[in-house]
Amino acid sequence: MSRLTIDLDALAHNHAILTAASPSAQVAPVIKADGYGLGAGPVARRLWAQGARTFFIARLEEGEALRHELGARDAAIMVLDGLTPGSAGRLRAAGLTPVLNAMDQVAEWTGDDLVLHFDTGMNRMGLSAADARALAAAGVQPGLIMSHLGSAADPADPRNALQLARFKAITALFPAARASLAASSGIYLGPDYHFDMVRPGISLFGGGPREVPDPDFRAVATLTAPILQFRDLKGGDQAGYGSTFTAPHDMRLVILGCGYADGILRTAHKGGAVAYVKGRAAPFVFVTMDLIAVDVSSHPPLRIGDAVELLGDNAPLDDLAAAAGSVAHECLVRLGSRGVREFVGPDK
Numbered sequence: 001m002s003r004l005t006i007d008l009d010a011l012a013h014n015h016a017i018l019t020a021a022s023p024s025a026q027v028a029p030v031i032k033a034d035g036y037g038l039g040a041g042p043v044a045r046r047l048w049a050q051g052a053r054t055f056f057i058a059r060l061e062e063g064e065a066l067r068h069e070l071g072a073r074d075a076a077i078m079v080l081d082g083l084t085p086g087s088a089g090r091l092r093a094a095g096l097t098p099v100l101n102a103m104d105q106v107a108e109w110t111g112d113d114l115v116l117h118f119d120t121g122m123n124r125m126g127l128s129a130a131d132a133r134a135l136a137a138a139g140v141q142p143g144l145i146m147s148h149l150g151s152a153a154d155p156a157d158p159r160n161a162l163q164l165a166r167f168k169a170i171t172a173l174f175p176a177a178r179a180s181l182a183a184s185s186g187i188y189l190g191p192d193y194h195f196d197m198v199r200p201g202i203s204l205f206g207g208g209p210r211e212v213p214d215p216d217f218r219a220v221a222t223l224t225a226p227i228l229q230f231r232d233l234k235g236g237d238q239a240g241y242g243s244t245f246t247a248p249h250d251m252r253l254v255i256l257g258c259g260y261a262d263g264i265l266r267t268a269h270k271g272g273a274v275a276y277v278k279g280r281a282a283p284f285v286f287v288t289m290d291l292i293a294v295d296v297s298s299h300p301p302l303r304i305g306d307a308v309e310l311l312g313d314n315a316p317l318d319d320l321a322a323a324a325g326s327v328a329h330e331c332l333v334r335l336g337s338r339g340v341r342e343f344v345g346p347d348k
Helices: 008-021 032-036 040-049 060-070 088-093 103-108 129-137 158-173 266-271 317-324 328-333
Strands: 003-007 054-057 076-079 096-100 115-117 144-146 178-180 221-233 251-256 274-277 280-287 292-295 307-311 340-344
Touching: 003 008, 008 040, 008 340, 032 040, 032 060, 032 328, 040 054, 040 060, 054 060, 060 076, 060 088, 060 096, 088 096, 096 103, 103 129, 129 158, 251 307, 266 280, 266 317, 274 292, 307 317, 317 328
Parallel strands: 003 340, 054 076, 076 096, 096 115, 115 144, 144 178
Antiparallel strands: 003 221, 221 251, 221 307, 251 292, 274 280, 274 307, 280 292
């Protein structure tokens, strides 16, 4: 059975790194999708202990669950979905603040905690620049305005500067409002992008802000799996579904008790994913629902039950994501609940 270890001390370390990188801004963690799959309750409680007082989640149900997990802690919880039909009563009952994305939402929400989300070029969700002008002309006074960068992981992408300019034009319409633009990657575009609040997500959990491993950040999630069996192949032997792998020479594989049902993307072997056995690299050969084969031909003798690291300090999150043709965010949120899960470090 696989084992997922969640290091809350590493989470606190990463929070400190992000706080130091944005010293003039409030750090408001994004812990949607159940804390990126690692447990929103323990994650939020530890971040509260580190000084976080505002959290962003995606769904109303996530916000209700987080409010319960935080207990008496008076955190501000922002719901990125906004004011969905029929949700106003539940939002108020749980003390949640919708991030308003459309004019009809602004008209319906009567709370004094007005948070407006503007689209500045990602074309995903948000109010328009025309909406901003209309709201300012009507005397609307938001407490927080925000937008989201679409290309922040690439500092050379011209869309970053374009979105910054558009967002500055909107902030000028609401001079009394606090402003927020940057998530993890945006923090590292520089102080011009920080405004009053930054909203880091993936880098809290160990993903590099440039979508490559960054030594400043520690792995929060470590996934290991035991060796279940050895397979000795001759050159030319085939393996895996559809005979997709042909041994180029005599080799030894180990079969691990973990698969895509545990969250390791099936495509990871195609991009050169690497596991680590006793600190030595072992390339993926194939991934199935319950089992993964890795090549240990060059390793010293191993035993059934030895633990193999699939994700962690030796096997960085961004490397696994790149091998799978994905992003660190997806690799984290897909980690299943089938294996043993344990937390390291206090959550308060």
